Amino acid sequence: MSQTHNSWWSVLGSGWWVPDWGSRARETAIFERETLDCSLTPGEMLQVVKSDPWPFALVGSWAGGGAILGSVPLLVADPDADPFAVLDALPTLTHPPDGGTPVGGGWFGWLGYRLGRRVERLPEGPNRPVPLPEFHLAYYDHVLRLDADGRWWFETLVSPGRRRVLSARLAELRARLTAGPPPPDRERPGQDAGPPPFRVAGGRRSAHLSAVQECRERIAAGEIFQANICLRLETGWDGTVMELFDHALGHVQPPFGAVFQTPWGGIASLSPELFLRRRGDVVTAGPIKGTIRREGDETVAARARAMLRASAKDAAEHVMIVDLMRNDLGRVCAYGSVQAPPAPQAQAHPGLWHLVSYVQGRLRPGVSDRELLRATFPPGSVTGAPKVQAMKVIADLETTGREVYTGAIGFVSPLAGLEMSVAIRTFELREGRLWLGAGGGIVADSDPELEFAEALTKGAPLIAAIGSRISDAAEPDPARGVFETLLVRDGDVQALELHLRRLAGAVRDLYRRRLPDDLAACIRAAAGELSGAHRVRVRAIPEPRLGGLKVELETEPFDPETALVPLELAPVAISGGFGPYKWCDRGLLDGAGTGDSVPLIVDDGDQLLEAAWANVWIIEGRRIVTPRADGRLLAGVTREMLLALAPALGLIASTDSISMARARRADGVFLTSSLRHAIAAALPGGPSVEGAEMVTARIRAVLSDAGWDRPAAAVLRAPVSSR
Structure with a gap:
């Protein structure tokens, strides 16, 4: 750990940042807790701390149920640190409590999907419209805890020199509770109840259909067995993730709800899926794979559940991912200890049925959380099989880069161990842009149209929960093609390579085709016969029945003077x-x-x-x-x-x-x-x-x-x- 000492920063309540050199998270601590006399819901308690630096909330099944809230962290990890090593920097407890499921504090945050590039050799991937940090981790030495019995606690990991600060913090929070929580601010003047309608980003529907079709072709060629191909639904939003999360909690109760508000935006997650839970040396994964819409009365819902359990396609997806998770855990677990049930459960989630299995193993002696995460990250259910090759296919086929989506969200605590969800059903916010990833596992017999519909089915109830919807507005017809317009001066084509690179990218993303190898030569030949200023229009039009691409060239004179x-x-x-x-x-x-x-x-x-x-x-x-x-x-x-x-x-x-x-x-x-x-x-x-x-x-x-x-x-x- 001595090599990572310069990767820590301490954040003060005043907002100033000073280097801390890592000692604060690795010293000894004592667990203590005090009851809080209140009966607030997690959403109401979130209003109490939302204006503090770096507030967060975990709501649902975390650490045995209830909620964990925090703000004003003692440390925030440097963005250049090794996040897997960060999670091993925990204090030693001098008097660990007996029984119960206390948390006390620890590292809370997320690991973005792109961290997979630190584990395996992977390509850069597609364009990132609004990049987010690859991870965010902050160390909190106190949290607000709602236990499974409905009681609120102020839990602390008291380290040397922090007792007076934590006592003052408890007094401050009790004063806030006495005054009553401030009202939710989602009804700000000029702000609608929810964000504007969401639309599919990037190449929209056509790009996703093409990506699914090419994934099927790669499966048929033996490159992979399965890959999780996703799209992005996005809109504009000038509110906060706290508002979104508070609104959503009134409509859905996710097992692994999470919200982290940062100075630049943050995330609000409604994830149903457990990535990893470690208690002592026992580790559990809960991969989800297999989905069907759940709606109507109990009879209709039960019929859909039966259809999901009988689906050969969903069963094939599920078995492959369970085997992948068994393999990942087998890298760090004792031989023969990794077990999975013979058949998955069909679990109900907002608007959906999911197939879920719980894979469990016992870690080998001495295996750290860093080693556990490096062996299993990113989650297998959102990558594919074989895992590394599937991630390369994902980088090749998706049109927008993943950020937090399909990474992991959660905590590591010296008391409660490690618990992380899969970062699906997760809203991400930065610079006024709000987006949600959605997708599914592609196998040999996947239907592109059905896969696109499934992605929207997964996103729709979550978007509805924050007061918005998926837009049904018209969009350009991709079947009519794409084009480039180039300027020619006395036979010289301006910036030809740039234009063709952009056109080639569009043709690849939308149609999974390549431009003719001699296209540049054809354009130069056509331009060579022109004098003065001309425009050249290059159209690329898909020919689905022939599986090819038609390219058209058109030239016409252009008067640069009247154009000014x-x-x-x-x-x-x-x-x-x-x-x-x-x-x-x-x-x-x-x-x-x-x-x-x-x-x-x-x-x-x-x-x-x-x-x-x-x-x-x-x-x-x-x-x-x-x-x-x-x-x-x-x-x-x-x-x-x-x-x-x-x-x-x-x-x-x-x-x-x-x-x-x-x-x-x-x-x-x-x-x-x-x-x-x-x-x-x-x-x-x-x-x-x-x-x-x-x-x-x-x-x-x-x-x-x-x-x-x-x-x-x-x-x-x-x-x-x-x-």
Whole structure:
């Protein structure tokens, strides 16, 4: 442990951070507890501590039932630490209590799915629209505990020098309880009861169908037996995870509910699944695999339960994952001690029946929690079999990177041992974006349409529990294809490699196809015959019956001078935006722009995304700002170049959320595209175009002087995840 001493930080109640060098979590401690005279629900008690630093709550079956709440941690682990080693840094108890299920304190938090890359050699994976920390762990030396009998306790792990602080903390909490908890703040002025409707992120339905189909093909080829393929449902939300969790607890009672609020957002989990529970040297896993909708009266629900138990597909999925968990536990358990029941249970959960088995083993002497987690993480039920190869397939096929989702949430305590849920049914929040992962295990006979429906079935009751729904709004038809528009000057194609890389990514994600190897040569040949300025449109259209891809080229003259006239923007609301692809189907924009006006796509909450054929920017002094490429918009080629070239213009370029109100207060608004480079734009009620015209003229001049080769090369060198 001496090598990890510089990976610890202490957080003070004032909000200042100071290095602690790790000694505080590894000294001796005494367990003590005091009763709290109150009869609050976990949701009501959460209101008591929600304004403290780093509040959390675990509600449901944790540590024998009831709830565990905490705030104001003694330590917060450094993001660069080894999280598995962090969990081994626990105090030694000098007088452990007899009997009961006390917790006292310990490390609480989550381990994100991406930590699997620290255990196995895995590819980087798909784009991460809104990255989260790979893990969050904080050490609390006191917690509020609701036991299975309904009594609240103030439990502590008293270490040297902390008794006076903890006594003051108890007095403070008792004073708050006497005053009564503050009311929930989800009814804030201007805030609806729940978030706006959720939509499938990334390539939406078509991308998930393609991913499932290719997964089936890889199974048929013998690469894997099963993989858990997921999608992301997302929306905008300017509230907190505490509000979401409090709202959800009024509608569902998850076995492993959890909420962690952080300075940047946090998570609210309604997980039904036990990942690991260690008590002494006995470890238990509770993998879930196999799902069917549960609705209607008792007779209808019982019929669905019987169908699930009789399903050969669900049984095959379940057996493979139980065997995988047996294998993982066998790496650290005594030989012959790992056991599983002969048949799974069909358990009822909100809106669903699940097949569940409990796998149990006895750890070999000396095996630490670090070794246990490194042998089993991430959970087998959300990866596949064989596990490592399935994770490589997941990285290849999914269109948005997993963050906390399908990792683990829970705690390690010197009293209560280790207990973690599988991070499914989990809402993640950052920078005004709220999302929920959902998916299922794919086997040889999986039906892509049914798998997509199952993912929505899993997400719908959870989204309903927080007061929202899954949108049924229209979206672009992927069958009509995707396209790129390139500028040609006297036979020279501008930024061809960048455009083709983006088109190839869309074709791969949406259709599981490859562009023709000679496409670049064909485009150059067609452009070589052109003089002056032209646009070249490249369309890629799937041909499902032939299993191929049709590529069309179209050229037409382009007048760069008339293209520099400032444009009027016409805002049009499209929930979730157009996504990161350039769809041939533009039907959602029909009638949105008239005459010289250009449709400006605005998401829920008046967040600017992009124009119909261009990226949008605002000017704030020397700073130019464009919306983040978070999966709701297309990251244009010129946008990427301008982000790289801004210092040469004496400008500071950045990405951020941009509301309509912020854009109207800006010094100017402009658009960037491959054809027009940069052009001033007028926003209704916004700034005049004069300031933007000066900036756009400088941008066009720099691009003209530098040519496109150098900025394009800079973008090509940048890692995909940075864009």
